[in-house]
Ligand SMILES: *[C@@H]1O[C@H](CO)[C@@H](O)[C@H](O)[C@H]1NC(C)=O
């Protein structure tokens with residue numbers, strides 16, 4: 001008897017409609033004929049080798065075609081990435097603001113910079129078009145510049161820092177600075193020149209740089225940091241309308257070994273300029289956040305500055321610049337390891353009212369793995385990627401509770 005496809009399909013239930021189907025493709029598997037296995041193996045081998053040959057022929061063809069145009073399938077063959085520095089363009093002439101950061105030239109920095117720019121664009125800037133200003137002491141390749149500036153549709157400017165902005169000032173005793181670095185090699189960045197050059201630039205010199213001249217506000221960001229939730233209103237606008245000068249997300253303790261004489265240097269400044277500085281006995285000051293009531297000394301609390309939105313009239317103004325010059329002249333950046341976050345925070349205590357400082361509860365933000373801030377507002381964390389319970393703000397190392405007191 002000859003078995004047909006339809007017999008198989010209706011196997012054992014000729015009278016009823018079929019409840020299952022066997023794909024006719026499987027039919028040849030039913031009879032097991034001797035020799036069939038090896039025939040099948042040889043056929044498979046032939047198909048695989050012919051496909052492989054065809055694949056490589058196609059690849060070679062495409063390669064030849066594309067290499068003529070300068071961009072091969074695999075890499076940019078003519079190796080001419082292209083970037084031309086645009087002029088700084090302000091989407092809102094009444095609010096001249098930009099994202100500002102510092103980078104090194106290596107590929108890891110390139111990756112981190114691009115991913116943070118993507119976050120900023122996706123979470124906020126796609127709707128606002130603020131430009132970016134990117135400083136580096138290293139020569140950035142055309143590839144670096146083109147890849148970074150193509151991460152956003154908005155203006156990206158690169159600014160090279162020479163030794164005036166990034167290096168030792170003439171006044172530093174190099175032997176003393178070298179000795180300090182050796183003695184501090186067990187503290188994070190303790191033996192680093194680069195940390196100190198960046199700290200000095202970010203603490204004060206940046207505000208004298210020509211690239212900052214045309215800006216009223218900046219949003220300082222750090223490469224590799226993450227923005228976790230949508231930013232639904234314009235923080236620059238908020239700062240402007242509410243007359244805020246400085247803002248932060250994380251507040252935490254500095255290692256005391258890095259700043260043993262910072263507070264006494266600040267006290268000297270206050271004694272020298274009593275009429276121009278804000279004292280602990282006054283109202284609406286940052287001092288209760290920073291002074292330990294028992295020891296009456298600095299409790300090492302400060303605002304982290306890897307995220308910082310600021311009104312640049314504060315940092316560029318004569319009061320802050322004089323304060324920075326005083327700090328810079330002491331040499332504490334090099335003889336100890338004063339960072340820009342503690343310098344900025346000390347200046348805020350000496351020169352600003354607490355009501356001029358804003359804490360951004362509403363911005364989801366992450367530094368490295370362990371420093372997470374997630375807003376409590378459900379609509380924000382719902383459309384973001386963070387868990388409020390992971391908040392660093394609740395941990396013992398955070399100073400935020402002191403600021404909110
Ligand atoms: C390389 O590519 C750039 C743009 O992609 C083009 O302007 C330039 O003329 C090309 N150079 C050569 C030598 O083909």
Ligand SMILES: *[C@@H]1O[C@H](CO)[C@@H](O)[C@H](O)[C@H]1NC(C)=O
Pocket residue numbers: 162163164165210
């Ligand atoms: C660095 O550049 C500035 C201008 O941007 C200039 O005034 C200064 O002399 C330069 N410093 C060095 C060491 O070249």
